[in-house]
Amino acid sequence: xxxxxxxxxxxxxxxxxxGDDLVTIIAEKCGxxxxxxxxxxxxxKIVSKAEGRTAPASQREQxxxxxxxRVVAQKRHAAGVTKIVENRLGIVGAAAGxxxxxxxxxxVLLLPSDPDASAQAICTALRNQFGVNLGVLxxxxxxxxxxVGHTDTAIGAAGFHVLDDLxxxxxxxxxxxxxxxxxxxxxxxxxxxxxxxxxxxxxxxVLRGLQKFVLSxxxxxxxxRHPSDSGAxxxxxxxxxxxxxxxxxEAYEAGYSAGRRASxxx
Amino acid sequence: xxxxxxxxxxxxxxxxxxGDDLVTIIAEKCGxxxxxxxxxxxxxKIVSKAEGRTAPASQREQxxxxxxxRVVAQKRHAAGVTKIVENRLGIVGAAAGxxxxxxxxxxVLLLPSDPDASAQAICTALRNQFGVNLGVLxxxxxxxxxxVGHTDTAIGAAGFHVLDDLxxxxxxxxxxxxxxxxxxxxxxxxxxxxxxxxxxxxxxxVLRGLQKFVLSxxxxxxxxRHPSDSGAxxxxxxxxxxxxxxxxxEAYEAGYSAGRRASxxx
Numbered sequence: 040x041x042x043x044x045x046x047x048x049x050x051x052x053x054x055x056x057x058g059d060d061l062v063t064i065i066a067e068k069c070g071x072x073x074x075x076x077x078x079x080x081x082x083x084k085i086v087s088k089a090e091g092r093t094a095p096a097s098q099r100e101q102x103x104x105x106x107x108x109r110v111v112a113q114k115r116h117a118a119g120v121t122k123i124v125e126n127r128l129g130i131v132g133a134a135a136g137x138x139x140x141x142x143x144x145x146x147v148l149l150l151p152s153d154p155d156a157s158a159q160a161i162c163t164a165l166r167n168q169f170g171v172n173l174g175v176l177x178x179x180x181x182x183x184x185x186x187v188g189h190t191d192t193a194i195g196a197a198g199f200h201v202l203d204d205l206x207x208x209x210x211x212x213x214x215x216x217x218x219x220x221x222x223x224x225x226x227x228x229x230x231x232x233x234x235x236x237x238x239x240x241x242x243x244x245v246l247r248g249l250q251k252f253v254l255s256x257x258x259x260x261x262x263x264r265h266p267s268d269s270g271a272x273x274x275x276x277x278x279x280x281x282x283x284x285x286x287x288x289e290a291y292e293a294g295y296s297a298g299r300r301a302s303x304x305x
Numbered sequence: 306x307x308x309x310x311x312x313x314x315x316x317x318x319x320x321x322x323x324g325d326d327l328v329t330i331i332a333e334k335c336g337x338x339x340x341x342x343x344x345x346x347x348x349x350k351i352v353s354k355a356e357g358r359t360a361p362a363s364q365r366e367q368x369x370x371x372x373x374x375r376v377v378a379q380k381r382h383a384a385g386v387t388k389i390v391e392n393r394l395g396i397v398g399a400a401a402g403x404x405x406x407x408x409x410x411x412x413v414l415l416l417p418s419d420p421d422a423s424a425q426a427i428c429t430a431l432r433n434q435f436g437v438n439l440g441v442l443x444x445x446x447x448x449x450x451x452x453v454g455h456t457d458t459a460i461g462a463a464g465f466h467v468l469d470d471l472x473x474x475x476x477x478x479x480x481x482x483x484x485x486x487x488x489x490x491x492x493x494x495x496x497x498x499x500x501x502x503x504x505x506x507x508x509x510x511v512l513r514g515l516q517k518f519v520l521s522x523x524x525x526x527x528x529x530r531h532p533s534d535s536g537a538x539x540x541x542x543x544x545x546x547x548x549x550x551x552x553x554x555e556a557y558e559a560g561y562s563a564g565r566r567a568s569x570x571x
Contacts, residue, residue, distance in 0.1 A: 040338040040511055043500040044312035054477075072306040112548045123548065131451040140485065141476045180485075184450060184549040185397040186458070186540050188468050188488030190495070202454050203502075210407045211320075211506050219406065219446075221498070222454030229456070230496035232487070233515060234309045240477050245306055249499060274453050282378045282389065283450040286548045290556035291563075298564020 044248035046234045047072075048241050055242075057091035062164040065243055073165070076250025078174040080231035082242035083150060083194055084141055086157050086177055092149040096139060099147045106135035106149060112286025123286065126150065129275045130194060132181045150179065154195025155270045162197035166259065174199030174253050177271070178228040178235075184283065191232035193224035196271040198259055199252045222274055223252055310514035312500045313338075314507050321508075323357035328430040331509055339431070342516025344440040346497035348508035349416060349460055350407055352423050352443055358415040362405060365413045372401035372415060378552025389552065392416065395541040396460060398447045416445065420461025421536045428463035432525065440465030440519050443537070444494040444501075450549065457498035459490035462537040464525055465518045489518055490537055 049068050055061070065079065073079075087093070094102040107124040111131055114121045126135040128150065136150040151157050154177045162175035177195030182188075193201060201224035208219075231244040278284055285293070315334050321327070331345065339345075353359070360368040373390040377397055380387045392401040394416065402416040417423050420443045428441035443461030448454075459467060467490035474485075497510040544550055551559070 040313040040315055040335060042311055043314045043510075044310075044496070045308055046310035046312075046496075046514075047306040048309045049306055069306060114548055121548075140480070141478065144478055144480065180487075183488075185542050185547060186488060186491065187542050188486040188491070188540065190488050190491050192452070212407065212410055214406070214410065220454040221446075221502075222449075222452060222456050223499070225452065225454070225456050226495040226499050229492040230310070230312075230499060233489070233492050233496060244309075248312075276451050276453050281451060282380055282387075282552045282554070283549045285553040285556070287551040287553075287556040288548070290551070290553040291560035294557035294560025294562075295564035295567075296560075297557075298561035298566075299568045300564075301561075302565045302568030304570070 044230070044246065046230060047245040047247070048234055049243040049245060050241065052085070052240070052243055055085040055088040057088065057093075059089045061085065061089050062161055062168075065161070066165060066168055068243065069245065071169070073169050073171055073173060073245070074247065075171045076173070076247070076253050077171070078176060078199055078227060078246045078249050078253065079161075079165070080176045080178055080228060080235075080244045080246065081158075081161065082235060083136075083154060083177050083179040084138075084148060085242045086151040086154065086195070087148050088142070090151055090157075092151060093142065093146045094137075094149060096145050096147050099137060099139070102147060102149055103135050103137045106137060111284065112289055114286075128154070128194065129272065130181070136179060150194065151177065155197065155272055156195075158195035158197040158271070162259075166198065166256070172198070172253050172256055172259065174249075176224060176227055176231070178231060180232075190225075191228040191235075193228045193271040193274060196224050198254050199224075199249070200254070201271060201273055203252070224271055224274060310496070310512065312496060313511040313513065314500055315509040315511060316507065318351070318506070318509055321351040321354040323354065323359075325355045327351065327355050328427055328434075331427070332431060332434055334509070335511065337435070339435050339437055339439060339511070340513065341437045342439070342513070342519050343437070344442060344465055344493060344512045344515050344519065345427075345431070346442045346444055346494060346501075346510045346512065347424075347427065348501060349402075349420060349443050349445040350404075350414060351508045352417040352420065352461075353414045354408070356417055356423075358417060359408065359412045360403075360415060362411050362413050365403060365405070368413060368415055369401050369403045372403060377550070378555055380552075394420070394460065395538065396447070402445060416460065417443065421463065421538055422461075424461035424463040424537070428525075432464065432522070438464070438519050438522055438525065440515075442490060442493055442497070444497060446498075456491075457494040457501075459494045459537040459540060462490050464520050465490075465515070466520070467537060467539055469518070488540055490540060
């Protein structure tokens with residue numbers, strides 16, 4: 040057995056407030072432990088808190104609406120309404136990412152205003168300060184339509200390849216791989232969540248062993264030229280490719296209305 | 306920084322053929338390296354190969370059809386048809402898991418016949434042989450409707466809690482968490498894939514640091530009594546809870562036909 044991937048907790052981050060400088064805090068808590076090829080996974084909650092992205096809990100519904108671009112599907116049940124929406128970042132998920140867990144009582148937390156830009160800023164500052172090539176990932180928790188439970192995913196990324204496009208790479212038998220693009224950034228977010236958890240206050244985790252995905256200083260400096268270079272926005276499927284743009288009930292109802300109109304006399 | 310999770314490659318597994326005994330092979334390659342609390346992630350490909358779950362490549366379409374219970378959505382494009390189906394295991398994904406990468410030329414590989422049972426058999430044998438409490442996970446690669454790329458997920462599991470149900474657990478501010486159930490088994494599959502990759506021949510990976518999810522000898526012996534105890538089938542959303550049971554186009558068309566019929570004179 041050969042150790043290939045290590046995931047480190049970064050203890051002592053503490054409670055983050057509006058205006059706190061995440062770069063200074065992360066740099067201090069990681070100390071000189073950071074190495075070339077490390078990827079730092081940061082919970083979106085602390086990025087939102089540092090940005091002051093809160094709203095009063097009494098205005099939760101308005102906050103969800105303001106963050107929503109489009110309702111994809113909704114379902115009424117005993118406890119209320121589950122709304123799956125596309126938010127202003129293009130992410131499809133419940134309640135546009137507005138969350139009331141792990142934030143100050145009486146408030147709800149919105150997603151960071153531009154998670155890719157936040158990741159880029161943190162990544163640039165840490166690369167400069169420590170002189171190492173590293174990646175930064177901002178994570179959030181998302182549900183899945185056909186599977187129970189949530190997993191953490193990447194909503195912001197910088198400094199590493201978020202996708203591993205293996206199409207055409209020879210497999211173990213020398214045949215080119217079919218439709219194989221690995222969502223590396225989402226797999227990293229999931230691995231980080233195994234260490235972070237949801238209740239322990241550990242919003243920052245360092246992953247070591249993924250250097251093959253981390254951009255060199257030269258490529259990082261040149262910006263993202265390749266589609267899989269960096270930026271979690273690249274993980275969002277375009278609407279033209281989306282076979283589940285509406286919930287089944289919503290699409291059925293839209294079709295039904297159109298069918299009735301088409302058959303209406305006159 | 307404190308090391309919290311380690312992921313080990315298990316080298317030397319080699320090519321697996323029909324009838325090979327995976328327990329003996331994994332036990333030999335892991336040697337006495339296995340410890341209490343370890344979780345072993347096994348690629349479904351080698352389970353399928355050991356079970357002889359292959360078909361001639363010329364009968365790929367028939368194999369997909371035989372594995373399919375229900376077509377969820379399909380889309381025609383230049384390269385052919387993408388079919389999202391529910392397979393006989395209840396998993397929703399492309400082509401019912403029938404795959405032609407990394408299998409013998411001229412053949413395609415089907416999913417294992419009962420991945421939860423395979424995980425249970427491997428887990429029981431390894432627990433008995435090494436006298437340690439460990440978990441076994443069988444992984445496969447799945448796409449996601451709204452996100453680009455694939456991630457590895459759990460299709461078989463034994464010996465550990467596949468879900469971490471945090472509903473009602475106090476958060477950092479002492480408030481009970483809302484709808485928070487973490488799909489631990491899928492996050493473990495994703496973490497394992499970061500080490501396995503798709504082209505390197507490393508179908509077995511060991512994760513160390515997740516002992517809190519691993520069942521004690523007593524709980525394992527007693528079978529799964531708690532809903533989140535084990536078994537990857539528990540990760541499948543029931544159709545009553547599924548808001549995306551049909552593709553948008555398919556649901557729209559069904560609604561349109563029904564609307565026309567409802568308006569038809571006479």
